Structure formats: structure tokens, C-alpha cells
Amino acid sequence: MKLANNIKIIACQHIKSIVKPDERSDMSLPEISFIGRSNVGKSSLINRLLMKRIARTGSTPGVTKVINLYKVQYQYDNTKNSVVFSDFPGFGYARVSKKTYDEWKGLVETYFDSNRYIKLIAWVFDIRREMDHLDAMLHNWLKDKDYEHIFVLTKIDKMSKNDITIRKRGFLSIFNEERLFLFSSKDGTGREEILSYIVNTMASC
Numbered sequence: 786m787k788l789a790n791n792i793k794i795i796a797c798q799h800i801k802s803i804v805k806p807d808e809r810s811d812m813s814l815p816e817i818s819f820i821g822r823s824n825v826g827k828s829s830l831i832n833r834l835l836m837k838r839i840a841r842t843g844s845t846p847g848v849t850k851v852i853n854l855y856k857v858q859y860q861y862d863n864t865k866n867s868v869v870f871s872d873f874p875g876f877g878y879a880r881v882s883k884k885t886y887d888e889w890k891g892l893v894e895t896y897f898d899s900n901r902y903i904k905l906i907a908w909v910f911d912i913r914r915e916m917d918h919l920d921a922m923l924h925n926w927l928k929d930k931d932y933e934h935i936f937v938l939t940k941i942d943k944m945s946k947n948d949i950t951i952r953k954r955g956f957l958s959i960f961n962e963e964r965l966f967l968f969s970s971k972d973g974t975g976r977e978e979i980l981s982y983i984v985n986t987m988a989s990c
């Protein structure tokens with residue numbers, strides 16, 4: 786992959802928070818969705834990519850599950866473009882009820898099925914976690930639908946280099962190398978690679 790080290794984020798703004806897929810309304814801009822379970826680092830990833838504390842991080846119990854939409858303007862190779870980032874609500878790990886999961890799945894599926902602007906899905910995953918059957922279901926769904934997706938392993942700053950290599954090797958049995966990213970929102974590792982993938986994907990669609 787060509788590393789795009791001259792990408793500049795010109796501006797970004799929160800557009801709206803929506804609870805139902807049809808509230809997106811017709812913004813004819815390509816979109817990247819960030820999905821994954823709670824607390825894996827979706828919002829922190831967005832903030833690091835944009836170099837701005839725009840998405841709210843940390844657990845917010847009791848807050849309505851919303852999809853936050855951000856408009857991002859960037860410059861690459863002297864061309865200016867815009868893209869929408871959608872930050873999805875997650876769901877927890879322990880004792881996830883079927884109802885909670887089904888609600889989440891319904892939201893995600895309806896949103897993606899009715900939104901022709903989505904060009905890429907970034908599935909965000911805490912590198913210290915194991916995949917469970919709900920993650921496997923999500924993965925199968927992404928593959929079945931043939932959605933263009935990448936897998937971002939976060940919080941690598943919390944692990945030794947050796948353990949990261951071992952964990953990565955495990956995930957490589959499921960994902961291709963070019964779709965798998967190691968990332969830390971703490972020190973920014975992986976930011977350039979992920980931004981490059983995003984920009985290259987946008988340029989080819």
C-alpha cells in the first residue's frame with residue numbers, strides 16, 4: 786500500500802447525532818463507519834485520526850445510543866475532498882443480552898443496508914480481547930454482505946512487542962495483512978497507515 790504521508794485534515798465538525806438510520810438525510814458524501822463493542826477505542830481512534838478531541842470518549846452509561854456523524858475535509862496530493870465519519874454505539878462484553886445485541890445489530894444492518902454512501906467499515910477491536918461468538922457473527926455478516934472493511938486492533942501501547950506479535954499472528958488467520966492495523970490512540974502508532982488506507986479507498990471509489 787502506498788503510504789500517504791502528505792494527508793492534511795483541513796477541518797472537521799460534528800454534523801449530528803442520530804438514533805434512527807433514516808435520520809442521516811441525504812448528504813451525498815462518501816462515508817466510513819467505525820463499529821465495534823463498547824470501550825474498544827472507536828471514538829479515541831476518530832479523535833487521533835483527526836487530531837482533534839471531537840468524539841466523546843470514556844463510558845457514558847445511561848446515554849441514549851446514538852450514531853455521531855462528523856464531516857471531515859482533507860487534502861491529499863493538492864486535491865481537497867470531504868468524507869463523513871460515523872461513530873457507532875457499541876455494546877459490552879459480559880452478559881450481553883440477546884435483546885441488546887439484536888437492537889444493535891438491527892441498527893447497524895438497517896443503517897448499512899439503506900446507506901449507499903458507505904465505502905468502508907472500520908471494525909475496531911481491543912487487542913487484549915478474544916473474539917466471542919458475537920464477534921464471529923459480526924465478521925460473518927461483513928463477509929456475507931461483501932462490505933469493504935478493515936480490522937483495527939487498538940490499545941497496543943498496553944502490550945509488550947512480543948505479545949503484540951503473537952496476538953497479531955492469531956488474527957492473521959482471519960484477516961489479510963493489508964486489512965489489519967495495529968493502533969494506539971495514546972501514541973498515534975498506526976495513524977498514518979489507517980489514514981492512507983482510507984484515502985486510497987476513497988480515491989478508488
Ligand SMILES: Nc1nc2c(ncn2[C@@H]2O[C@H](COP(=O)(O)OP(=O)(O)O)[C@@H](O)[C@H]2O)c(=O)[nH]1
Binds near residue numbers: 821827941942
Ligand atoms: N492506553 C490506551 N487507551 C485507549 C486507547 N484507545 C482507547 N483508550 C481508552 O479506552 C477507553 C474507551 O475509549 P473510547 O474511545 O471511548 O471507546 P469506544 O466506546 O469504543 O468509543 C477510554 O478511557 C480511552 O481513553 C489506546 O489505544 N490506548
Ligand SMILES: [Mg+2]
Binds near residue numbers: 828829843
Ligand atoms: Mg465511543
